[in-house]
Amino acid sequence: MRFFLLLLAILLATLTPPARAVEPNEMLKNPALEARARAISRELRCLVCQNESIDDSNADLAHDLRLLLRQRLAAGDTDRQAIDFIVARYGDFVLLQPPVEPATYLLWFGPAALLIVAAASAAIFVNRRNRTLREPAPLSAEEKRRLDTLLDERY
Amino acid sequence: MRRFLYIVPLALFIALVIYFFVAMRGGYDPSTLPSAMIGKPVPTFDLPGPLVPPSYAGPRVKLGFSNRDLLGHVVLVNFFASWCIPCRVEHPVLMGLGPAADVPVVGIAYKDKSQDAVGFLNEYGNPYVAVAMDEGGRTGIDFGVYGVPETYLIDKHGIIRLRYVGPLTAEVVAREILPAVRTLQQSP
Known part of the structure; x- marks a missing residue:
């Protein structure tokens, strides 16, 4: 101790x-x-x-x-x-x-601007992906026909 | 649009490579600072000469000078010190500069003692037409000196036109200093 x-x-x-x-x-x-x-x-x-x-x-x-x-x-x-x-x-x-003056704007605001751009692109990316996951594109005529034949085969 | 986005990282990488390549170019020292005094008048000063005049063989030197003494001709102001090792490296270049280059060089001994500065000049020779003592270093601060040797090019109207930090080399003199001196000497 x-x-x-x-x-x-x-x-x-x-x-x-x-x-x-x-x-x-x-x-x-x-x-x-x-x-x-x-x-x-x-x-x-x-x-x-x-x-x-x-x-x-x-x-x-x-x-x-x-x-x-x-x-x-x-x-x-x-x-x-x-x-x-x-x-x-x-x-x-x-x-x-x-x-803080024009020559140092990049230094002062660069990181924040980069963060905003990165956050915005991430938001757009995630949003787009979620939308495609949630509401899949409607089936085309061809897909509908194939689905119908598959379902008919089983029953 | 999609295609374009994929190229962005590669483009950024190439830009970075080019930047690094340029930043590593020879003779570029990032620790060398730009002077805030360029384009400004020489600060006001009136410095005494060393107590004992240097006893070298050559024309008499003016002991002590003020900023008014610099008016009227293009002149190089060299901050040096007997305790400064790079100053010894630079010294032969200064010795060759004076008469051959047709530009007067005046010396300010920065934070140096009178007899040490004179001893330095007696031992290695005196490249200066005038020598002044800045024992306290205040004039150095007014010039923006942050390490000896530093050399300032002053035009005929007493405006600081160029500052070189570190020991002058024959190459720097030929490439930067002398062309600037010639241009200033020809301008009214």
Whole structure:
């Protein structure tokens, strides 16, 4: 029993959230501003690692961008302004969530459109099959004649 | 109509094969990002030169420059650093570029220390007509630099026309950089 408790404790210990890359000396004194900075930096891509946010990344550039972001917020930028400041330099790619615009319509609506097309074709297919199963086509004259002869033979 | 539907999967497959084939073409690196600064003016900056001038044999270098100094001629801005290994790979290409190509190259040492940058230039030679220090990396961020070396082609009016990420090679210079330089030099 004690062994299993120990094992459980070890397993739970590995479930702790991963340490963030944000260093204590980067943080702003004002907790409200710091919270905004954290929220924004989770949405910004680290250009060096490209699949991490600057909040997660240990790259030098990510560190610089975190500091820059905090400077902008401390200087009175709104969230929008601070994000636009970085997008102006690095482009939309820096946003982990790409903006909805004609160039990204396929990205945003493609999967839903594909689902609708697939669901519609499936519905049409199933519907057609059910109809043929439920109401079979009426017998042709030839079939009727054969059926009649078969029935006559038996009785 | 029925016949046509059967061909759809095959058509999709062929389209995918063509896409993969094109995406694998030589010299294409999907991790290279397009620059958001193309067509925009060079960001405002005024950077100091290294504390000690490089002591190589050659014409005197301008130490430190600002964005205004770039106006009036087509110029290449090269971000480099003494700690950057690809910069050493690129260096001979830059050395051959300046006088022969008739386009001035200015160097910005990105997140580098003055004496390290000068040491690098003294050891390998100096390809730049002007050298500036961007120790904090802020000017780099304003240019949209995400890794050295990066090279920016600026036109006569101070507009960024081209960005190349990674070490320049003789082939890239001949194929991309020089034709663009010539076109810009001829335009008013």
